[in-house]
Amino acid sequence: MNMHISPDKCIACTTCVVQCPVAEATTKFLGPRMIGPAYERFRLLGLAEDASLHYCANCKNCDISCPQGVPVSSLNMLARAEQCRHHSPSLRDWILGHGELMARWLRHVPAPLKNFGMLNPLTREVLDALGIDKRATLPAFATQTFRQMFAHIRQPGHKRKVIYYPGCYVDVYDPTTGVDMVWALNRAGYDVIVPNEVVCCGLPLVSNGFWQHAHANAERNLRELAGWRDKGLPLLTGCPSCALMFRTDLLEYFPDLISKYGPCRLEDAQKFLLETMDDALFEATSTAPVVSQHVIYHAPCHLRAQGNGLPGLALLRRIPGVNVDNADAGCCGISGSYGFKKEKYDIAQTIGSRLFAAIRESGAATAVSECGTCRVQIRHGSGLPAKHPVSILRQHLEGLH
Amino acid sequence: MNKIADVLVVGSGMAGLVAALSAAQQGCSVRLLSAGMGSLAICGGTIDLLGYVQGNAIADPWQGMTQLPEEHPYRLLGVDNVRLAMDSLRKTLEDHGWPMHPAIIDGHDGNTRLPTIMGTLKPTWLLPPGVEPQTLATAKNILVVSVEKLRDCRPGLVIDQLKRYKEWADRTYTPALLPSPFGEAHRSISALDLARLADRPQTRNWLLDNLAQFAGNYDLILLPPLCGSRADLALQQQISAIAKCPVVEMLSIPPGVGGLRLRDVLLRAMKECGCTFIENATALHAEVHDGCCTALQVNASGVVERQAAHAFVMATGGILGGGITMTPGTVQETVFGIDIPAPQDVGQWSEQDIFGNHIFSHMGIRVDSAMRPVGHEATPLWQNVFFAGRTVGGYDYAAEKSGLGVAIATGWQAGRMAARAALEMNGKQQ
Numbered sequence: 016m017n018m019h020i021s022p023d024k025c026i027a028c029t030t031c032v033v034q035c036p037v038a039e040a041t042t043k044f045l046g047p048r049m050i051g052p053a054y055e056r057f058r059l060l061g062l063a064e065d066a067s068l069h070y071c072a073n074c075k076n077c078d079i080s081c082p083q084g085v086p087v088s089s090l091n092m093l094a095r096a097e098q099c100r101h102h103s104p105s106l107r108d109w110i111l112g113h114g115e116l117m118a119r120w121l122r123h124v125p126a127p128l129k130n131f132g133m134l135n136p137l138t139r140e141v142l143d144a145l146g147i148d149k150r151a152t153l154p155a156f157a158t159q160t161f162r163q164m165f166a167h168i169r170q171p172g173h174k175r176k177v178i179y180y181p182g183c184y185v186d187v188y189d190p191t192t193g194v195d196m197v198w199a200l201n202r203a204g205y206d207v208i209v210p211n212e213v214v215c216c217g218l219p220l221v222s223n224g225f226w227q228h229a230h231a232n233a234e235r236n237l238r239e240l241a242g243w244r245d246k247g248l249p250l251l252t253g254c255p256s257c258a259l260m261f262r263t264d265l266l267e268y269f270p271d272l273i274s275k276y277g278p279c280r281l282e283d284a285q286k287f288l289l290e291t292m293d294d295a296l297f298e299a300t301s302t303a304p305v306v307s308q309h310v311i312y313h314a315p316c317h318l319r320a321q322g323n324g325l326p327g328l329a330l331l332r333r334i335p336g337v338n339v340d341n342a343d344a345g346c347c348g349i350s351g352s353y354g355f356k357k358e359k360y361d362i363a364q365t366i367g368s369r370l371f372a373a374i375r376e377s378g379a380a381t382a383v384s385e386c387g388t389c390r391v392q393i394r395h396g397s398g399l400p401a402k403h404p405v406s407i408l409r410q411h412l413e414g415l416h
Numbered sequence: 417m418n419k420i421a422d423v424l425v426v427g428s429g430m431a432g433l434v435a436a437l438s439a440a441q442q443g444c445s446v447r448l449l450s451a452g453m454g455s456l457a458i459c460g461g462t463i464d465l466l467g468y469v470q471g472n473a474i475a476d477p478w479q480g481m482t483q484l485p486e487e488h489p490y491r492l493l494g495v496d497n498v499r500l501a502m503d504s505l506r507k508t509l510e511d512h513g514w515p516m517h518p519a520i521i522d523g524h525d526g527n528t529r530l531p532t533i534m535g536t537l538k539p540t541w542l543l544p545p546g547v548e549p550q551t552l553a554t555a556k557n558i559l560v561v562s563v564e565k566l567r568d569c570r571p572g573l574v575i576d577q578l579k580r581y582k583e584w585a586d587r588t589y590t591p592a593l594l595p596s597p598f599g600e601a602h603r604s605i606s607a608l609d610l611a612r613l614a615d616r617p618q619t620r621n622w623l624l625d626n627l628a629q630f631a632g633n634y635d636l637i638l639l640p641p642l643c644g645s646r647a648d649l650a651l652q653q654q655i656s657a658i659a660k661c662p663v664v665e666m667l668s669i670p671p672g673v674g675g676l677r678l679r680d681v682l683l684r685a686m687k688e689c690g691c692t693f694i695e696n697a698t699a700l701h702a703e704v705h706d707g708c709c710t711a712l713q714v715n716a717s718g719v720v721e722r723q724a725a726h727a728f729v730m731a732t733g734g735i736l737g738g739g740i741t742m743t744p745g746t747v748q749e750t751v752f753g754i755d756i757p758a759p760q761d762v763g764q765w766s767e768q769d770i771f772g773n774h775i776f777s778h779m780g781i782r783v784d785s786a787m788r789p790v791g792h793e794a795t796p797l798w799q800n801v802f803f804a805g806r807t808v809g810g811y812d813y814a815a816e817k818s819g820l821g822v823a824i825a826t827g828w829q830a831g832r833m834a835a836r837a838a839l840e841m842n843g844k845q846q
Contacts, residue, residue, distance in 0.1 A: 026736065029670040030453050032608070039612060042601035049603065067602050079696045082452030082737055262717040280718050322697035322716030324447075343687065 019059065020090055020267065024083045025052035031077035031087055036346040037070055040365040044070035047077035051087035055094070064098055070359070071095075072350035073222050075259070075320040089267040092221055099224030107146035111352035112223030115183035115215040118156060126158045148360035152395040154188040154387070161190035165209050168197055173206045178243045180236075180261075180281055182254035183215035184387030192387075192403040196253050196284060199405045202300075202412070203291045208248070212239040216260040219351050221268065233269050236261075237276040244279050251284040253403060255318035255385050256351065258283055262321065283318070285385065285404055286326035289333075297333050303414025305336040310407060311379040313342045313370060313393060315386035316350075327385050327404040334411050339383070344373040347384075349392035364396065371396035383407055420724045421447035421692070422838040423831070424712065426699045426751070427731030427739070429454025430823035431805025431830075433682040434501075435729040437508060438831025440689035444838050448691055449714060449723065451698040453679075454733065456820075460667040461641070461674015463516065463824070465502070466490070467527060467539035467817030471771075475526045477541055477821075487810040489822050492785050493829055501828035502821075506542070512681045514647035516542040519549035528552070532667040533569040533640050535577025537584075539817055544665070544674060546652045551662045555636035557588050561627075562640060564596040567604050568669060569640040592630070597622040608671045610642035614651060624658050631660040641665040641673035647681045697721075699732065699751045702801075708841075709801045712751065726838035727800040729830045731823075734780065734806035747779055749807060754781050754789055754797070756809065771815065780809025787830040800837040802830035 031047040032038055038046040045054075045067045054065055068091065077087035110117070121129050132138060134153060143149040161181050177200055185193040197207045213236050217229035240250055240261075252258050261281040266273050299305060312328045319325075331339045347367045348354050354363025374382050374397040382393045382401040390401035409415070423439040425432050428450035440446045466477035466484075474480035481490045481498065490498055509516050518525035518541050528549045529537035543549070560571040571591030578584040597613060598605055613619040623642065630637065637659050644651045656663045665674070686693070698715040703722075711724040730751060732739030740756065741748050747756040756779055759765065765776040781789045783803055788796035804826040806813065813819035 028455070029458050030455075032606070033457050033671045033676060034453065042598050042603055042605060042609060045603045080453040080457075082454065082733070084451070084698070084738070259717060262719065266718065278718065282719075319695045320717065322694065322714065323721065324692060324694035324697075341687075 020055070020086055020093065022052035022055035022085070022090065025085045026083060027053070028082065030080050030082055034076045034080035036074060036076060036348065036366040037072050037362060040348075040362045041070070043067055047071070047087045047091075051077065051090040052085055055090050058094060058097070064094065068095055068098060070362075072353045072359075074316045074346050074350050076316055076346065079316070079320050086267060089264065092264075092268070095224055096221070096226040099226065104224040105146065107142075107356070108223040109225070110142075110145070111147070111355060112220045112225050112228070114219065115187055118160070118187040121156075122160070126156045130155045143357065146357045147355050148357045151355045151360055152391060153355065154184070154391050157188055157190045159190060161186045161193035162209060162211070164190045164194055165197065168194065170197070170206045171201050173201070173204055175205045176208055177205045177249045177251050177287070178240070179207045179209050179284070180213055180240070180250065180252040180257060181209060182252055182257040182387070183219070184254060189387055192253065192406055195403065195406045195409045198409050199288055200251075200284070202296055203288055205291075208243070210239050210243065216257040218256050218260045218264070221264070222351055222353065230269055230272070233265055233272050237265070237272055237279055240279040241276040244277075249287060250279055250281050251287050252281045253284045253385060253405060254387065255283070255315045255321065257281060259317045259320055283321065283323060283326055285330050286323055288405070288408075289326045289330050294333075297335060297412070299335070299414055300412050301414035305411070306414075307336045307338060308381065308407075308411070309338045309340075309377075309379045310381045310383050311340045311342050311374050311377040313344075313347060313374070313382060313384040313389060315384055315389045316346050318385060327383075330404050331383060331407060334408055336411055337407060340377050340379060342370055342373045342377070342382075344370040346370075347389045347392045347396070349388045351388050354392060363392070367392055367396045374399055381407070420726065421445050422725065422842065423447070423727050423729060423834045424449065424723055424725035425729040425731060425831070426712070427454060427733060427737075427805065428693075429731060429733060429737070429805060430456045430678075430820050431827035432729070432731035433679070433686060434505060434824050434827030435731055435802075435804050435831035435834070436686055436691050437682065437689060438504070438828045439729070439835040439838075440686070440691050442832060442835035442839070444835045446689070446691040447694060447723070447725065448686070449694050449697045449699060451696065451738070454737065456675050457679050458670035458672055459675035459820070460672035461544060461677050462530060462540040462667065463542035463820045464539070464817040465527075465541035465821035468815060471815070473539060475521065476524060477527060478524075485810070487782070489783075489808055489811055489826050490818075492783065492810075493825055494785070497829060498821075498825045501825040502542075504828055505824050508685050509678075509681055512647065512684055513649050514677065514681045515545055515649075517545075518542055529583075530667055531574070531578060531584075531638060531664075533574065533669070535574040537581055538667055540667075541821065544652075544677070545649055546656060546662065547664050548662060551636055552664065553583070555587065555662075557590075557633075557635045559590050559592055559630055559634040559637045560639075561592045561594060561637060563594045563605070563610060563642070565598070565601070565605055566596070566607065566610070566640060568607065569666070574638070574666070590634070594626045606671060607640040607642050607668050608645060608673050608676075610640070611645040611673045614642060614644040614655075615646055615648075620651075623655065627655065627659040627663070631658065634661050636661060637663045638666050639663065641668050645673055645676050647677040697723075699730075702728075702752045704752075704798060707797075707799055709798050726841040727802070727834035729802045729804055729827075729834045730807060731804040731827060731830070732807055735776070737806060739805075739807035740779065749781050749789070752789070752797075752801065756781060773815075774812070777812040777814060778809055780807055782810070783808055786833040787826055788833070800834070800841065802834045802837075804830035
C-alpha cells in the first residue's frame with residue numbers, strides 16, 4: 016500500500032468527536048479525530064498504531080460532520096488495511112467479511128439446512144467462541160437468491176432500460192426487496208437488467224480488513240459496470256452502502272482501478288424513482304380499497320453521507336395512505352457486521368437505543384429503511400418489522416395488505 | 417416532490433439555521449444544505465452579542481453598537497432590526513423549552529462576565545436557563561468542582577485565576593475533584609463524555625449523587641459543562657435542586673457542550689417547520705442569469721447535482737469554514753466567486769500583536785442592509801442572493817465577541833429577505 020491521504024486539513028476542532036456514535040457509546044475508542052488525522056501523522060513517521068483502531072465502525076458520521084472535508088473514515092480504513100497486511104484478521108472477521116462468498120459455496124445446499132447449520136444453538140455457541148455474539152440476530156439465507164428469482168420475472172418489455180445492482184444483502188438474504196425494486200422500476204417505465212458478473216461491493220471486506228479481496232471484487236464490478244455505463248444506461252442500487260462505496264470510497268481506496276475503468280457512481284434507486292415517477296403512477300393498480308398505514312423511517316448513515324438528502328423518505332411521503340414519521344434518531348449501531356461482533360455488540364445496542372426508543376414510541380407498526388443491516392438491527396432492537404421503501408410502495412400500489 | 421425550493425440555505429451553523437427558520441416562518445419551503453456541521457455544535461452555548469468595541473469592554477451591547485464603524489453588519493442592519501432578530505431567536509428557544517436570558521442592569525439588558533474553565537472571565541449576552549448574574553455577583557461561598565482525569569479543568573487553577581479579578585477576589589473558594597465514573601478509559605475524557613452520562617436516566621445518578629454530598633454547604637457551585645448534552649431544562653433544575661444551590665457551568669474549550677444544546681433546539685424547530693435537510697453536500701458554483709441566481713451546482717458524493725430555488729442564502733462560513741478561499745494575494749467568496757479586496761502583500765494581512773487589528777479577521781464580502789452582496793457602486797450583484805454569518809465582512813468576531821450575535825442577526829435578515837424575494841418570484845410565475 017503506498018496510498019496516503021493528507022491529514023493536514025484537520026484543524027482538531029472536535030466536531031467529529033461530537034458526532035461519532037462509537038465515541039459517544041464507549042471510552043474504549045480513541046475517537047475519530049485522534050484515530051484518524053492525528054494518528055495518521057504517527058503512521059506517516061512509521062510509529063505505532065493505536066490499539067483501538069478496530070473500534071471505528073466506518074459509519075461516516077465523522078465525514079458528514081467535518082467542516083474541513085477530511086475523509087476521516089477512509090484514513091481509518093486505509094490504516095486498518097495496513098494493519099491487516101501485517102497481522103491477518105481473525106477467522107471471525109473472515110466469516111463476517113465473506114457472507115456472499117460463503118453463500119456461493121453453499122448454493123446447492125437447501126436454505127432450511129443452511130440456516131439450521133448456521134443458526135442452531137450449537138453453531139451459535141461455536142460462533143460465539145469465535146467472536147460472533149450469540150445474542151445478535153444473524154440474517155438467514157433466503158430460499159432462492161435474488162438473481163435466481165430475477166431469472167423468472169417477466170418484465171413488460173419497456174424500451175428504456177436501467178442497470179440494477181442488487182448488492183449482496185438483497186441477493187443472498189433479502190431477494191423480495193430486489194423483486195419489489197424490479198416491480199417499481201417496471202412501474203416507472205423501465206425494464207431492469209441485472210448483470211450476472213457483479214459481486215459484493217467489497218465494503219464488508221474493507222471493514223473486516225480483507226483489502227486484496229475487496230480490490231478483486233472492485234475490479235470485477237468496475238469491469239462489468241463500466242461497459243453498461245459507457246452505453247449510457249443509468250446504474251442504480253437500492254442499497255446506500257453499495258452506492259457510497261461506488262461513489263466515493265472506491266476512488267479513495269483503489270485509484271489504480273479508477274484510472275483503469277473510470278468511476279461507476281451508482282445512483283440511488285429511490286431518487287431515480289422519485290424523479291421519474293409522475294403522480295399518476297402513484298395511483299393504486301388494484302381495486303382493493305386504500306388502507307392507511309403508519310410507518311417510521313430511519314435514514315441510514317451511508318445515505319446521509321451521499322449529499323442527496325433522503326429520497327426514500329420523500330418517496331414514502333408520495334404514497335397515498337402512507338403516514339410516515341422520520342425517526343431522525345441517529346445511527347442504528349450495526350454498521351454492516353460491526354454490531355454482530357462480541358466485543359462490539361453492546362456498543363452497537365447502546366448506539367441504537369435512541370433509535371429503538373423513537374421507533375417503539377412512534378406507535379408505527381412498521382419501520383422502513385433502505386439499508387439491509389439497519390433493518391436487521393431495527394428488528395432486533397425494537398421488535399418491529401422493517402422493510403425497504405420500495406416494498407412499502409409495491410404493497411400499497413398493489414393493495415397487498 | 418417540488419423540485420424547486422422557495423429558499424435554499426447553504427450552511428448549518430448558527431447563521432444558516434436561523435436563516436432557514438426565518439424563511440420558513442414567512443411561509444416558504446426551505447431546503448438546507450450542509451457540508452460539515454458548522455462551529456455551533458462545539459461552542460459554549462451562550463450567545464455573545466457584543467463584548468468589546470475597539471478593544472474596550474462594554475457593559476451594554478446596544479449602546480456599544482452605535483460606536484461601531486458604518487460597515488459593521490450591526491450598523492447595516494440597524495439596532496432595531498438586531499433587536500427583532502434576537503427577540504425572534506429567544507422566542508424560538510423559549511418555545512422549545514430552552515429559555516435564554518440576558519443580565520438586567522438598571523432595567524436594561526447587558527453583558528455578563530462568565531467564568532471559563534481556565535478561570536478567566538468572558539463577556540457574553542444571553543445566558544442559559546438557571547444562570548443568574550445576581551447569584552454570580554453575590555455568592556460568597558463557592559465550590560469549584562471538576563472530575564478526575566478531566567484534563568481540561570483544574571479547580572486549583574480556576575480559583576487562582578478568578579481571585580485575580582476584583583469582583584471575584586473577595587470570596588471563599590473550595591476545590592473539589594469528583595472520582596471519574598469511567599475508571600480506566602482508553603482516552604482522556606472530556607466534559608462531553610460526562611454530560612452524556614447525565615443525558616441518560618440510567619447513568620445520571622453519578623452526577624446527582626456526587627453533588628448531593630455538597631448540598632446546603634455552598635452559595636454557588638461552578639463546574640465544567642457536564643449537565644447533559646441536550647436542551648433539557650428539567651435536568652438542569654433537578655441538578656440545582658439536588659445541590660441546594662445554583663449550579664453554573666463554566667465555559668469550556670471545544671467540545672463546549674452548550675452549543676450542542678442550542679443546535680438540538682434549532683434542529684427541532686427546523687424539523688417542525690418542515691425544512692428539508694441535505695447533509696454532506698458541498699456547493700460548488702452558482703448558475704446566474706440576468707441579475708438572478710437560478711441554481712447551485714452541488715457535489716453530492718462525486719456527482720454534480722443541480723439545486724434550484726427562487727432565492728438563496730449563503731451561510732458558508734469564513735476562511736476556516738470554507739466560505740472564503742484565499743491564495744497569496746487574492747481572496748474570493750467560494751461559490752459565487754465574489755472578489756474580496758485585500759492587499760497584494762500577504763504580510764500586511766496581519767499585525768505583529770496577536771490581539772491587534774488584523775485585516776484578515778475583517779475580510780468578507782460587502783452587503784447591503786438586506787444582506788445582498790454589493791459591487792463597487794453599492795448596488796446588489798443579484799436580486800435573490802443573500803449572505804449571512806462569517807462570510808460577511810466588516811466585523812471581527814474574536815476581538816469583538818460578537819460571533820453568534822452577528823450570525824443570528826444576519827441570518828434572520830437574510831432568511832426574511834430571501835423569503836420576500838422568493839414569494840415575489842413565485843408571484844411572477846403564477
